[in-house]
Amino acid sequence: MSRPAPWLLYAILAIVAAILAANTFFVVDQRQEAIVLRLGQPVRVIHAPREAGGAGLNFKTPFLENVVTLDRRNQAMEADQEEIVTGDQERLVVDAFLRYRISDPLQYYRTLHDEHTAQDRLERLVNSSLRQILGASTTDDIISGKREVLMAQSRADVAKRAKESQLGIDIIDLRMKRVDLPTANQASVYTRMQTNRQQAAAQYRAEGEQKKREIMAAADKEVTITLAKASEEGAETRGQGDAQRTRIFAQAFGKDPSFAAFYRSMQAYEAGLGQGDTTLVLSPDSAFFKYFEQGPNAGAGPATRR
Incomplete structure (x- = not known):
């Protein structure tokens, strides 16, 4: 029986070494963090903010451990349109977006496993929070009056819910991208808003007219008092002048x-x-x-x- 050629043995050893190296070494990008799983259970994190180990070349136990990578940058999520009934019983269609980052990779993986599940869970949190916060506010407040305050309240509420649910996520920002009226309600809402503005304008004009009358009455009163005082002083001055003139004439006529x-x-x-x-x-x-x-x-x- 002939022995195998040396080059064939070397080729087999090279293939085995390549497979072993591929299952031992891995690279973690600066923008990522990696979770090492042993038989499906997370055992350590690489390049996380609070964990040992950094980006670059790393190794794991071949065939027993595998690696799941997560994005450590800020991530964006756009929630689906949500129809909300406001405190004044108007319907609004709200588009919102959320920015978040993974703060605890192990907790994130244990609770959510992947990005698709995370975004689905966060979308439900955002929609629930918006229905609660915006549902207690008026349409005018949501559109313009207190929009920033309401968004701050919703952001704090979503952050609190995410922490209580142990999602391993930090909420960075929550914003309403667009707030629209349902097509069926637009005409009636615009008419009501126009009527409210006209009523407010009429009230401002009435208050201005009343203020004008008060100012004019006060000015007329002041003019009357001033003229009366001037007339009295003029009459007194004329009387004194007439007396002086009469006295001078009397003296001159007597001479x-x-x-x-x-x-x-x-x-x-x-x-x-x-x-x-x-x-x-x-x-x-x-x-x-x-x-x-x-x-x-x-x-x-x-x-x-x-």
């Missing part, structure tokens, strides 16, 4: 009675004839015209006419 008579006659002429359209029927020798005939000395005594 020269003829000049006083002449001055009063000039004032009478100005008042009676100043307009140019006055008709007087008087006797030619009337005292009213004595200064026209005799001049300023008409009322003076003999000493004055000299």
Whole structure:
């Protein structure tokens, strides 16, 4: 019986070595973490944040252990559209997305096993939380008024539920991507919102008109008081001026009675004839015209006419 050729033996040894190496050594990427399973049970984690061992070349017991890799980066999940009944009995269709990361790979694998199961479980948590949080809020709050506050409450609620369920996951963020009205409800909701805005605008206009009337009434009152005070002060000032004028005239008339008579006659002429359209029927020798005939000395005594 002939012996096998040496090259055939070397080839068999090389194949056995390659199979053994393939089942012993494995590489963990920087973006991954690996769970080593022994007979289907997880025994250790490689390149996890809190575990020994790092990325790169690693080894396992051949044929007894196998490796499951998980993504250690932040992951995104988009939840299916969910129809929610709000606190004011309106229906809304909500699209939400979630960002999370694996914080405990062993717990994650024991509870969820794979990414598909994890996303299915998280989607149910998100939808349940949104129905609870948004169902107690009004449509206006969800659309604009308190959207950020409601999302923060939902995010905290989902994080709490994930921790209580021991999913091995940290919730990073939860957002509503879109909030729409069901097609059948859009017209009625838009009409109601328009009516509410018109009522609010009418109320603001009424309050503004009332405020305007109050301001105008206060201003009119202030003007009336100011005018009354000014009129009173003016009358008092005019009275003082008239008294002063009368006193000065009295002193001046007492010193020269003829000049006083002449001055009063000039004032009478100005008042009676100043307009140019006055008709007087008087006797030619009337005292009213004595200064026209005799001049300023008409009322003076003999000493004055000299």
